[in-house]
Amino acid sequence: MSNDPELEQEKQTVSRRTMLAGGAGIAALSATQLVSGCASSSNNAVAGSTTEAIRKVPGAPFDSFRDYIEAIEAHGLVLRLPRIDQDAYELAALMYRLTDEYGWYEAPCIIAEEIKIDGKWVKGPVIVNHMGHWFTEAITFGVELVPDDGVATYRKTMKKLEGMLVDGEYPKIAPVEVAREEAACKEFVLRGEDIDLTRFAFIQSNPADSRRYVNTGSSFTYGPVIGKNFGTYRCELRGPRLLGFNPEPNQTAWRTLMAAKERGEKSVRISIALGLDPVIWTISSSRIVNRMSKEQVDELAIAGGMRGEPVKVVRSETNDHMVPASAEMIIEGEVPLDDLMPEGPFGEMYGYLGDKRETNFIVNVLAVTHRKNPWILNQFTGATRGYATAPTAVLFNTSLRRLVPNLIELHSPVDATGLTYVRIKKTEPGEGLKAGQRLASIIPIYKVVIVVDEDVDVLDTQQVNHAIGSRWMPKTATKLVENVRAMGLDPSRDADGKVSKIVIDATKQWPEENGPEVFPRLNRTLLEELAPESFELVDRKWGAIIKRKSRTFGPVSG
Structure with a gap:
């Protein structure tokens, strides 16, 4: 006891x-x-x-x-x-x-x-x-x-x-502005000394983190060239009205701040929205929006297109940012461009403790609006899946076929950041290595690229592992890609921010690739072809016993 x-x-x-x-x-x-x-x-x-x-x-x-x-x-x-x-x-x-x-x-x-x-x-x-x-x-x-x-x-x-894609992009439906009286995020409006972010249920996720964090905020910024943007950046809770702010170099918010500094501006206004619907949250946290072109993009319009109806927005209290009206909370503030503070460390996406930043941006909080009893979302970064991955996977599968014509699909398992499985319809010798090398050279997060045949399900790690063990020839079906730009949070990067990568061609090796003249066939495939009724028989007789049921959860109470 x-x-x-x-x-x-x-x-x-x-x-x-x-x-x-x-x-x-x-x-x-x-x-x-x-x-x-x-x-x-x-x-x-x-x-x-x-x-x-x-x-x-x-x-x-x-x-x-x-x-x-x-x-x-x-x-x-x-x-x-x-x-x-x-x-x-x-x-x-x-x-x-x-x-x-x-x-x-x-x-x-x-x-x-x-x-x-x-x-x-x-x-x-x-x-x-x-x-x-x-x-x-x-x-x-x-x-x-x-x-x-x-x-x-x-x-x-x-x-x-x-089926939603139009010319390789998700459709757009422009957001609609609603009156502040209709916006749930405006139920309570706090300014000045009434603001105390420390009284809300923001937590310190890990004992090695520097402090409590607001780590699921979608930060809305604007620049005359870049245009509107919102993205998910960690915010260190430094005091009742003070946040640390960590956009990584070359991320859109970072570029917006740097551009403002180059124009001679002293500060940038920001609104941080918390507790968003799952589509807006996914866009905030992933690479759905193409930021490679110079054309400005309204990400809320893309959210509307994916939702099939417009996002309702409301104007912020202290700036002109239009934010989701149904948000749980909006934190509005000012980012001084010359007033920096230490920030971090924080447990990051690779599952390792990120670096402490000796200097980083801060947010002086000017206003907070929120629902009654706001719901607080926390992300255990590097320990859980954070957002919907299907929208990005669909975009990558579509857009990257221009580089890899025989690409069927990609899968990057979220529990192994840096790994990517590439499924192709192989039509000639050397195609596996060529496909993997092209992808590794342009996508920073693709560090270990494993290419498999069309008969391998890339969503099934067991099948991928089986292909590596039985089809890969390490001496001739491996390519090292050296001295390439690393993801900023990759713990293995060198002092110059570079890493090496590896491409593993786990496709069946053809005779021209020093493979066998005839590659043996899988036992299971032969069973399915020669005794097609066998699985139907087992499913009918034993399916109710052997079928793995989904686990469900519920309330734990007294």
Whole structure:
């Protein structure tokens, strides 16, 4: 028995309802499978009521972050906890344990109703891993789920997104401005001494981080050449009205600030939006928008196009930035261009502690607007999936075919940053190395590029590993790419910010590549061809027993 009464209370709370109990304890995603010979009548009733509950929750496109969370919770993808002690880094350890158990693509979202920060219980909720599960992408874009099959569901989502593309780009629908009285983010308006960001449930994610962080803010900036931009940049919580601000060199916000400094400006106004709908959040956090051309881009218009309806926006209090009206919170401030402070370190995307910056930008906070009891999203960077990856994957698959004509698809596993799997339709000797080298030379994050044949599913790491072990010839099917620009956060980069890369051609090697005259065929392929009824027989007789069910989660309460 522990001497800590608070710990004992939490143990008893959790023991009263298993962490795998989703709502009534039945997987909504498997409702169609529950109506089977082995399901009881009570189970059938629960399945029906759960499915009905899903029908009643908001659907895509989501008007707000809260609507989206309600939807994924109805699908059993949320573990809701009454209290988490982040002074003991309980939330961080819990997130690691969940990804240890379920992997990055099936771990649940966590909602902590209250969280302990600096010795005090702070009202939340704090939400983490809100887009970790495969199914969250389909829910975001209104795609029907394939029960118990995250990969198949993800592919359905990709197919829908491919259908959206017009000339290789997502469509645009311009945002619409609403009156401030209609904007949920304006329920409360704070200025001056009334602002105290430290009283909100922003946490220190890891014990080695320098401080608490606002790490899911979408920072809105503007420059006369670059135009409008919003992107996700970490913000160190330095005081009630002071943030550190970390746009990496060559990121759009950094270029905006540098351009303003070159024009002789002393400061740049900024608005940081928190708690956004999943489409806006994904655009903020990924490479959906093409910033290679000089043409200005309205990213909120792209969000509208992907949503199928315009984003509602409202003008900021202290600047002209138009921000999502449904946001949980807007932090408005001024970035002085000559007043820098140390910032970091912070646990970053590769899963390692990032560098401490001896000088970095700051934000002097001028106003904060927020909903009543704002929901705080935290990202455990480098430990969880942060946003929907299908939109970027679809764009890359489409645009990079200009460089690699026989490209079928790419996949960069989020749990192994730096790795990329490339699936091609091989038509000639040397094509695997050529394809991999082209991609490694232009995409900084592609450090280990593994090229496979069209019969290998790049979303299945087991199949990729099998191809490496059985098809790769290291002596002749390997290419080193040396002295290339590294990702800024890559912990292996040298003092000049460079790395080397490797291309592994794990396609079947042809005779011209010193491969066999005839490559043996896979046993499974032969089974499928010579005994095609065998799998149908097994699925019919034993499918209900062997089929892996999706795990669902729900509230843990007293």
